[in-house]
Amino acid sequence: MVTGMNFTPVRYSRFVCVLAGSALLPYGWCHGENAGPVRPPAIHSIGIVLDQEASPVEARAAEVLKSRIQSCTSITIEVNPTRNPGADLYIHLGKLRASGALNDLCTRETVRPPGKEKPNPEGFALKTTQDGNDRVLIAVGADDRAVLYAVGEIVRRIRFDEDHIDLSAVNFSTSPGFRFRGFSANQGGTMMTATKARRWSDNELHGVVLDYALAGGNCFYTEEKPGPFYEFVKSFSLMTTTGARPNQLFGEHPKAWKAGGREAWEGTQWVCPSIPEARAALLAQWDKDFAQRGDHDVMRFYAGDPGGCNDARCEPWGKTFVKLSEEMAAIWLKYHPKSIVLIANQGLDNAGERAIFDYYKEQPRTWSYGIAYGPGSNPLSRYFRDKDLREDLFVYPGKGPVDRYLAEMLHELPIDQHIMNYSDITHWIRSQYQIDKPEPNIVKAYNRRMFHARPKAMYTIFQAIMPFTEGDIVYSEGNHDEFHQYMWARLLWDPNRELEDVVREYCVLHFGELSAEPMLQALFQLEQNLVAPLDSNPGIARYYALVKEAGDKMPAWRMKRDYRWRLHMQKAALDQYLQYKLRNEMNKEKRVRDVLGVAIPGEYDKTIAQALDILREPTETNEMKKLRDEAGKLGDETNQLHGDRNLGYFKLDTPLRNIPEEIGLLEEAKSAKSDGDRKMALQSVIDLTNKRTTSGRRG
Numbered sequence: 128m129v130t131g132m133n134f135t136p137v138r139y140s141r142f143v144c145v146l147a148g149s150a151l152l153p154y155g156w157c158h159g160e161n162a163g164p165v166r167p168p169a170i171h172s173i174g175i176v177l178d179q180e181a182s183p184v185e186a187r188a189a190e191v192l193k194s195r196i197q198s199c200t201s202i203t204i205e206v207n208p209t210r211n212p213g214a215d216l217y218i219h220l221g222k223l224r225a226s227g228a229l230n231d232l233c234t235r236e237t238v239r240p241p242g243k244e245k246p247n248p249e250g251f252a253l254k255t256t257q258d259g260n261d262r263v264l265i266a267v268g269a270d271d272r273a274v275l276y277a278v279g280e281i282v283r284r285i286r287f288d289e290d291h292i293d294l295s296a297v298n299f300s301t302s303p304g305f306r307f308r309g310f311s312a313n314q315g316g317t318m319m320t321a322t323k324a325r326r327w328s329d330n331e332l333h334g335v336v337l338d339y340a341l342a343g344g345n346c347f348y349t350e351e352k353p354g355p356f357y358e359f360v361k362s363f364s365l366m367t368t369t370g371a372r373p374n375q376l377f378g379e380h381p382k383a384w385k386a387g388g389r390e391a392w393e394g395t396q397w398v399c400p401s402i403p404e405a406r407a408a409l410l411a412q413w414d415k416d417f418a419q420r421g422d423h424d425v426m427r428f429y430a431g432d433p434g435g436c437n438d439a440r441c442e443p444w445g446k447t448f449v450k451l452s453e454e455m456a457a458i459w460l461k462y463h464p465k466s467i468v469l470i471a472n473q474g475l476d477n478a479g480e481r482a483i484f485d486y487y488k489e490q491p492r493t494w495s496y497g498i499a500y501g502p503g504s505n506p507l508s509r510y511f512r513d514k515d516l517r518e519d520l521f522v523y524p525g526k527g528p529v530d531r532y533l534a535e536m537l538h539e540l541p542i543d544q545h546i547m548n549y550s551d552i553t554h555w556i557r558s559q560y561q562i563d564k565p566e567p568n569i570v571k572a573y574n575r576r577m578f579h580a581r582p583k584a585m586y587t588i589f590q591a592i593m594p595f596t597e598g599d600i601v602y603s604e605g606n607h608d609e610f611h612q613y614m615w616a617r618l619l620w621d622p623n624r625e626l627e628d629v630v631r632e633y634c635v636l637h638f639g640e641l642s643a644e645p646m647l648q649a650l651f652q653l654e655q656n657l658v659a660p661l662d663s664n665p666g667i668a669r670y671y672a673l674v675k676e677a678g679d680k681m682p683a684w685r686m687k688r689d690y691r692w693r694l695h696m697q698k699a700a701l702d703q704y705l706q707y708k709l710r711n712e713m714n715k716e717k718r719v720r721d722v723l724g725v726a727i728p729g730e731y732d733k734t735i736a737q738a739l740d741i742l743r744e745p746t747e748t749n750e751m752k753k754l755r756d757e758a759g760k761l762g763d764e765t766n767q768l769h770g771d772r773n774l775g776y777f778k779l780d781t782p783l784r785n786i787p788e789e790i791g792l793l794e795e796a797k798s799a800k801s802d803g804d805r806k807m808a809l810q811s812v813i814d815l816t817n818k819r820t821t822s823g824r825r826g
Contacts, residue, residue, distance in 0.1 A: 167262065168215065169215075170293065171203065171215055172202060172203040172214045173216050173217070174207060174217045175192060175193060175205070175206045175218045176207060176208070176209065176218065176219045176229075177220060178227040178228060180224065182271055183362070185221050186206075188220065188277075189206045189278075190206065191275065193206060195337075196282070196285065196287075196292065198688075200290060200291065200684075201289070201290060210261065216262050216264060216294065217261050217264070218264045218266055219267075220266045220267075220274060220278070221268070223239075223240070229265070233265060238252050238254045238265050240252045240268065240269040240273065240301075240302060241300050242302065249272055249345065250269045250301060251280070252277075252301075253277060253281065253284075254297065255296045255298070264281070266278070269302070270364070271363075272364045272365065275340055275341065275364075276303075279340070279342060282341060287685075289682065301620070304620060304621055307547060308345045308599065309344065309366075309599065310347055310600075310615075310616065311348045312332060313603060314606055314770060315604040315606070315607075317576065317605075318604065318607065321576075322771075323766075323777075325766055325767075325770045327769075329355065331770060335609075338609070338613070339616050340365060342616035343616045343617060344616045346365065346367065346368055347366070347367055348368055349369075351419075351420050351423075352419050352420055354421075361421075366423075366424035366425065367424055368600055369426055371413065371426070372428070373451045373452055373455055374397055374399070375396050375398075376398045376405065376408055376409055380405070383402075384398040384399060384404070385398060386435070387399060387439070387441065388435075397435070397436065399438045399440065399441060400441065401447060410454060410458065413459075420463070422463050424465070424466055424467065425466065425469065426463070427499050427549070429471045429473055430470065430471060430472055430474055430475055430479075431511070435448070442478070443475075443478035443479040443482050445478070445480055445483045446479065448475075448483075449482070452470050453492070456495065457494065468496055469495070469499040469547055470483070470495065470498055471500075471501055471549060473501060476512075480506060483498075487540060487544055488539075488541060491543065497544040497545035497546055497597070498545075498546055498547070499547045499600070500533060500548055500549060501548070501550065501551065501602060502549075502558065503559075504549075507520055507521065510558065510561065517532065529588060529591045530591040530592050533546060533595040534595060545597045547596055547597050547600065548598065548599035548601075549600055550615075551602045552602070552608055553601075553603040553605065553607070554575045554576070555575070556575055558575065560584070566657060567819075569661060569702075572779075572781065572783065577607060578773050578774075578775075579608075579654075580650045581654045582614065582630050582654055583654055584654065585614060585615075586618070593618075593622060599619060601615055606771055607771075610633065613633055614630070617633075631647055637692075638677055638681065638689065639681060639685050642678070642680045642692070645674070646674070646692075649699075652669055656670060661706055661709050662709050664706070667702050668703065670702065671699040671700065671702070674695045674696050675696070675699070677695075678692055678696060688768065694771060697757075697762055697773045698773055698775070701754070701775045703754055704751050704755055704758065705775075705779075705783065707748065707750065708779075711751075712782065712784040713784065716786075716789070716816035716817075719742060719789070719813075719816055720813050720816050720817070722734055724813065726809055731796070731806070731809065732797065735797055738793055742786055742790050742793070762776050789812050792808060796812070
């Protein structure tokens with residue numbers, strides 16, 4: 128059970144994170160003689176200083192810093208190789224070098240990214256100082272990519288106003304806790320279609336990538352072949368990931384090759400690789416395909432979801448799959464030798480899992496970096512498994528299904544093989560880390576792809592699964608999970624942080640200091656609303672009030688551009704509408720029960736007509752109509768600002784209770800041949816009005 132887990136989060140003592148200065152000097156960079164910290168003057172102009180030898184990545188990072196600041200406030204920013212006189216703040220930005228102005232500053236001020244013999248990869252350091260009459264921020268990274276992460280930290284520490292910024296003293300050195308920190312910047316095809324949202328522009332897509340990169344992400348999904356998006360990600364020295372399903376064969380081929388048990392998956396794309404001709408066709412296809420793909424840093428081969436073959440010749444599928452993956456890896460590495468290869472153990476049975484472990488133990492498998500653990504990888508969960516669970520692991524279950532199998536995998540795998548998480552952080556029901564008892568009416572109104580937040584559950588999950596792995600390349604189906612992606616990025620960088628600290632940082636960054644506290648409370652309330660009974664939950668009104676309060680406190684210049692706040696206000700209006708709708712429908716059912724409960728033989732037709740009139744009364748009140756209009760207006764604004772809308776708006780007319788079925792039963796009762804039959808039919812309606820809504824779940 129994910130939401131009910133109760134244990135102390137793991138602490139990671141091996142990660143370096145040093146913070147000093149900002150806690151001691153919260154407002155200024157120096158002390159007055161007999162006073163507390165002195166708040167420095169507001170910053171109206173910035174000079175970003177790059178070394179003469181700055182790489183293209185460093186130059187791009189400087190432009191990102193400039194554009195991120197100027198997107199919030201209208202201050203003057205110049206990027207130059209030297210300090211041009213007159214700026215309120217100079218930011219010396221770049222990576223470590225043996226010489227140059229930045230090196231001289233770092234040496235004098237003892238600024239260095241963390242690391243013992245040499246700086247840790249991707250680490251950076253920030254320090255504010257006074258250099259003569261100049262206010263200076265030193266921002267130095269261990270490598271190109273680290274410079275971008277330094278920019279992210281600067282943006283998070285800036286406090287924005289309409290015509291200036293403030294920056295408190297900082298002396299900060301940090302490097303990431305995990306090697307792989309992968310994210311998916313996408314709108315989700317299904318979400319775009321269902322919500323009628325416009326497509327992101329290239330700049331908006333790039334902006335979302337940079338959101339997650341500035342938060343600490345280093346690996347991204349892109350198109351398979353080299354293209355504009357792929358080139359953009361690579362231009363910041365970031366990694367890319369791709370994948371393939373080994374027994375997926377495109378185009379026409381003999382029906383006799385069809386994979387066993389795959390009738391439900393996309394027609395005839397799935398073939399049986401135990402048929403020699405089919406296997407040869409697969410390998411030929413992948414050779415041509417891989418030769419055309421970009422130099423992705425991570426290749427993953429998926430055993431299922433969808434894919435696989437349960438033909439007798441392929442059983443256990445895990446054994447066939449891993450041997451086919453070895454052949455495919457040889458092809459992939461021929462064209463992309465610097466990449467790593469992972470297999471994703473999705474949708475396997477116990478025999479298939481056992482075969483993979485045995486395969487790795489037989490001899491070194493240098494082609495494989497390890498296993499990607501994602502949706503359908505857990506034999507302690509019924510998600511993708513209706514039977515054949517690892518019952519032996521329930522005897523001493525440790526912390527339970529959320530991480531018990533990861534411990535087993537780490538025990539079974541040779542030391543040279545690693546585990547990489549492939550976490551589904553986009554769904555809240557029917558998913559890898561689903562809520563066990565979701566509010567059924569919320570399920571009915573929104574389904575799986577819902578704008579939502581689960582800060583407490585996701586934090587608990589993260590702390591449970593990450594000690595076994597090298598990192599995470601998350602799974603996402605749209606922008607509705609952007610809070611989760613941000614939180615995941617920040618925890619992959621520093622898993623020692625407390626949950627409220629991360630959530631507050633997110634709220635200050637995206638909603639501003641004035642609105643941060645009500646938005647923080649709103650995020651936690653939104654999570655509670657996923658499980659509390661909708662009809663009686665006071666948290667629905669509280670969430671609406673908190674988001675409204677945050678909006679009221681937000682200055683006009685920030686409100687003008689804030690699509691995230693609008694998404695929350697839209698969700699709050701929709702949830703409040705649904706609560707009123709449910710209450711009204713339940714009230715109708717109660718009145719119908721009262722009418723039918725005193726029905727008299729011989730007068731059933733009159734009673735049925737009265738009950739039908741009640742059920743056919745309009746459910747939407749004037750107050751509800753205002754909420755519908757509010758959500759619609761906000762949806763138009765979020766679509767215009769960022770191509771996002773809430774799916775729930777398009778399902779508001781879906782009954783939450785069984786009103787259509789109840790009307791159908793009453794219509795049938797009208798034509799019943801006897802009073803006895805009518806009485807039975809009316810009792811069926813009474814029983815149906817008393818029936819609780821159920822959410823339903825996969826596996």
